[in-house]
Amino acid sequence: MTSASQIRTQIETVLGNRIPGALTPRPQTVRPVTSLGIASIDGALNGGLPAGAVTEVVGEESSGRTSLALSFAARMTQAGKVCAWIDVADALDPESAAATGVDLRRLLWVRCRTSNEHVSSTSPRSEEMCQALKVADLLLQSGGFSLITLDMGSVLPEYVLRVPLSTWFRYRAAAERTQTSFLLLTQKSCAKSSSNMILKLRAREMNESQRSISFFTGLNTDIEVIRERFTPSPASIPGLKKQPHSYEAVNWYRRTTWSGRR
């Protein structure tokens, strides 16, 4: 009687030309992640943000994108790594970064906004976008940066969506090669399949206890993973159908520097 393994070998030999290793489970690649140091978010993200990949953090103003990116940068710089912040709108506040725990000596800050002609507008335009994309290319190619944040949080989505998809694909390939975590802060998702993970952030209403205090204490944010490539599956053999994601939003509270712990 032929054993199961013999039958499998026979089938694989027959299908070898068309589907190599048809019945052999693919070896799972361990994709490294870097923890943010915030237990609730790390739990929801299966350990943290992926290294060597593009992660999109999308949300409206005040949704918490900058705080999340700075928390990640703080974690990286505290571990002795070097990070870069490409600031399209020149909006980064070094005081906030230092308060979050970012070692400013290890943070390369590139401020793109140079022209004063449209200062009445809050949104940068194509000139700054071009600068930022070129700088991102250079930094990704040079290597050695553990985290590169491209902050386009103030750029209107219609400008961001004009960036060709090939650009994001190039960034993804470069990030993979140099094992750099590439964080993209935008209002709407734009990198499509080039991003490993898309996090959607949404600010929540203040609760009763916050309202009762006479000064501004902080904000609550809902974080939701709306896309994740290479989701770790418990089964060794992937199913024929891709399983739908079932993520739950995680609540994240950020307090102001002048208020105490809750």
Added chain:
Amino acid sequence: MTGRGELYACLYIKEFPAQSLLRVRPQLRQRPCVVMDGDAPFRTVCSLNGHARRAGIVRGMSQAEVDTFTSVVLLFRSRGEEENTRGALLECASRISPRIEELMEAEMFACVLDISGTARLSGSPQKLAKALLQQVRNVGVSASIAISRNFHAAVCMARGMSRTGSVVIAQGEESRVLAPLPLSILQLSEEEAKTFERWGIRSLGALAALTEEPLIARMGQEGRRLRRLALGELPHLFVPKEPQFKLEEYQDLDHPVQDVDSLLFVIRLLLEKLMIRAAARVLALASVTLDSSLEDKTTYSHTIRSVLPSNDLHLWLKLIHLHLQSYPPQAAVLTLRLYADPEPTSKLQLGLFSPQLPEAVKLDVTLTKIRAIVGEDRVGRAVLKDTHQHDAFFMETFSVPSTSESADLSSTESFLAMRRFRHPLSLKVVIDKENLKAVFFQRKRYDVAFAYGPWRRGGDWWSSTPWEEEEWDVVARDQQGELLCCCIKRDRSGRAWQMVGIYD
């Protein structure tokens, strides 16, 4: 120290300022010439030639006194020409021996050559002195040369020679040869000169004849030193002058060049020469200065620095290329001069497979490229200023810190970050009975849900630039329900509102 194998030649040039000027003005050599030093009207004679001395002019005379003499040529001291002559003389001396010690004396030039062991190369000391004298004459100055086994004996003899020429003092003959020389060549202090004058001692021979112990009892160790000088026995620790290592290359261009690529071709050749010279001394280039004269009679001078000293030609060419692209010369280049500052070569540890940190040299090139894109002061790391004022920081050149400090990585506290508007952004605010009701921002109306404030801030009241402002933290919603948390401020007049930043 005076040893058996030692031999020194002292090259001594009197009236150095005058000789420096007359060497390039041969037509004046047969006329009485004086060199004036100082600012008018206090100019005095600092140096003169033999004709002027024979006419009765002495050092220290004022210009008015010199004017009383007829047909005297007045020259003004030129440090530049003295420096050129000095360089030429040192070059002559270095052809005889590489070990040269230069003596600092006012209005004179003196250097001592260590010529021990040069007999096989230059012949006898007499022959060597003759050859050196001839070389110095070719420079256009007249000199005295004295050769002795004792350093100080050679210097004293050269100083005391009344005529130009050369003297070789045989071993053991130092005291006898020095004996007739006047005491003034020992450069005595005023007090010492008076003492010896009182004692009736006027020559080195008379000083050498004194007994050592009573002399020490009266004049101390200085007396002993002077006596040993007179005897030609005082030892000396020879400190050779190290020639200054200058990395400099110069190129005259046949035609004016403005094209960067063509310039880089010439720069490449000059850089290669500089690097070979630096590498021969186990040094590397830390910075390169481009100094060019341009067609429009202006100059172009820029210094390019590398984060680490390097002899990588491609790296330097890339840095210079990027710099020339960012700051191109305003006109075509006529001449090109490259200076380099050498520093010890650096050690680089390359990553095993992928770099954990940016490589310093690669990062330097990347930062230069980024500077060319966004501007010089828009790249770097932020350094916070010691003040409570908002947005107080300055930018510093970014480099990877060499030390890694261990930090507690257990958990990171979550703080609310701000996105700051650095250009003043005016706001429209609706106020009802001192309460904020609505904010108009980005052409949208946000109804204020909560407004915390006013928070009055101020500082620098002790300086000329005091600041004072009122701030509100505002939580507002637009018509679609989107939340906006921001910080707004009102100026001191109380009318204009501005957006400080958005909490994100």
